[in-house]
Amino acid sequence: MVVLVAERRDRAAFARLFDYYAPRVHAYLLRLRLDPVAADEITQEVMTTLWQKAALFDRSKSSVATWLFRIARNRRIDAHRREREEPPIDGAILDIPDPAQMPDDKVNAAQRDLMVRSALDLLPAEQLELVRLAFFEGFSHSEIADMTGVPLGTVKSRLRLAFSRLRRALDDGGLDR
């Protein structure tokens, strides 16, 4: 699909990508506590970037979702900048990972995705929930303690455990050295 967008500048293919991913990117930005208007605007920018940079997308290195996650995260950093009315410094450049930042070719992106999914599914529910709140939704450890009623020390130790399990699972699969 991204290939069609990149090579043929196919708007119908782009619209299909938009229909699937835009409402999810939007949902992610809402989880990061952006207001709906800003979330809408940034999602549109993210999808516009997908169109602009489609030719740089390499599906052997990354899934579309991972690429969009990265763009959305960087766009949100840029958006903070605009709130203070500072000129955006060519945020577009942020979306191109440096070559060294790309994982090696030992396993392809689809296999890696599968590994990440199963590693997440193997986490105990309460650890997965903490990873979601701390890592994905960006709450601080003390905010999480307040929200969940779990003592701060337990939040920290469960998170440490969760991330080391993830790291072990993904290391074993040859994801990183």
Next chain:
Amino acid sequence: MTIRHHPSDDMLQAYAAGTLDEGQRIAVATHMRTCARCSGWVSALEQVGACMLERLPPTAMSMDALDRVLGRLSALPPPPAGAIFDDVPGLPAFVRRYRFGQWTWVGPGVHLRPIELPVDSPTRVFLLKAVPGTRMLQHSHTDLELTCVLSGAFRHQGGYFGPGDFDLGDEDVEHQPLVEPGEDCICLVAMQGKLRLSGLLGRLMQPFVRL
């Protein structure tokens, strides 16, 4: 090259989540350019984020969102070319677009080149260049200082730091780096708070260095 010193796990997670401040983000990104271990782990974390993103229940955007984006596509300006700062190798691409100050003499054998951040950041970022044999001033930090070696090497109580190595200093650390023989040592430094120089020379230098 062997990288011996890495950013903490917390810092890598914050990088992947997009919650590091701009100055620290630059320091970590600089390290990841040469460190396969950290960049591999960060991409795994980004995949974790992507997986969570895909599992979210989609939320409705404005009715005309797709039309507005399609309308925009035709009017897109070509990607900007812009001057790229490239006389110090090893910096991440996005940093090379930032504005760099002049190299300034800050002490015998030591020059500093500030990098202007496009955002307010509690962390200041600069390049530091020192000739071999330079004994940097004994100093401690009021806050966090991140250093990533771009070229050359230095050594202090915490070990040997060569290209790609990542050094973290905080208020508990008091060290006096010595630049290793060979080539000039160039580092990218991201520093919060103030630098405290100790000793008589330090006190004399302080107003001048203004760090």
